Amino acid sequence: MKLRIILFALISFPFLWSCDKKEIPVFASDDAGIYFQRLTNAVYGSTTEYYGDSTDFSFAGTNAYYTSHVLYAPVLTMGKVVDYDRPFKVVVDMEETTAVEGKDFEIELDSLVIKAGTSKAEVPVRIIRTETLLEKTLKIVLRLQENEHFKCYLETYKNTNLYTAKGEQISGVRYVFTFNEMYTQPNFWKNYAEKDYFGEWTAKKYQVVNQVCGLTPIDWQYANYYGYKMQSARLPFFARTVRIYLQEQADAGNPVTDSDGKYMQLAPNYEVDYSDYQ
Structure with missing residues (x-):
């Protein structure tokens, strides 16, 4: 029917x-x-x-x-x-x-x-x-x-x-x-982390920092709030951790490049040695 x-x-x-x-x-x-x-x-x-x-x-x-x-x-x-x-x-x-x-x-x-x-x-x-x-x-x-x-x-x-x-x-x-996987620069990076620790913000560097340090965008959004990983006092530790990671990658023959294709670099106090590639 x-x-x-x-x-x-x-x-x-x-x-x-x-x-x-x-x-x-x-x-x-x-x-x-x-x-x-x-x-x-x-x-x-x-x-x-x-x-x-x-x-x-x-x-x-x-x-x-x-x-x-x-x-x-x-x-x-x-x-x-x-x-x-x-x-x-x-x-x-x-x-x-x-x-x-x-x-x-x-x-x-x-x-x-x-x-x-x-x-x-x-x-x-x-x-x-x-x-x-x-x-x-x-x-x-x-x-x-x-x-x-x-x-x-x-x-x-x-x-x-x-x-x-x-x-x-x-x-x-x-x-x-x-x-x-679009990101915007956190205010905390601009105001606290850029000059002395991580250097200029890029989306790829932000991703690497989060990966190496176990951070999330929420940690950046609520930086310095109780219960969140990103704290001003931890910035030296995080910067050292990322520098060690980048240096290990460079020494192993796998240097990490940034969004512009250049080798990823941090602030002057935490510079990575890429002399083997120059």
Whole structure:
């Protein structure tokens, strides 16, 4: 028996309701649809939800020893739940994607399935922490494609299930990841650490200092507050620690370069000897 998708949408997806009349294709009762949807907000004390079609991530708030991170694109289905696994198809939109697979991210697209008895899944993408992220934001764009199990009925839909809200249109077939590791110079570095300890601030030097000393952006933000690692009295220790690390790297034949390509250097009292490379 043929059912109109509009009837299904009104029952299960009130956020699709619109005052505009629109021709909607018919589908058989055994047909199933698939679409991207990330829950971004649920209003407390109500059934109202808001949705998104993208994820933004920054490594700036993570410890330096994390070299990668896994992000997920949530996928939901329309139609019956069945008692067998159903593969679905996702591709990377290479025209819109600025990240390079194998260098900036890793993804496995050959084993994606909606498990038996379920109506949702996730597409995992492992993003890799590279120096490129210190300078610019990269983007990965995924697209759902139809196969023998699922149709892409929802090209776009409203970003909330609250039918009285106007809402924004989001994509049901396109999901975007953006990621970077952008930093801004902490005031504490400028006022206390630059002249006598670490020298001129750069994003890469900031990353190295945090990695070697076990610091986070929060430690810089609340410097000299009780309970945070960055304290004025510890600056000489931190500067010595970073100098020892940089010198060891240089002596081992792996000198660390800064954002400008020159060998990384600290303030005069903590200079690293790069004479072997001159």
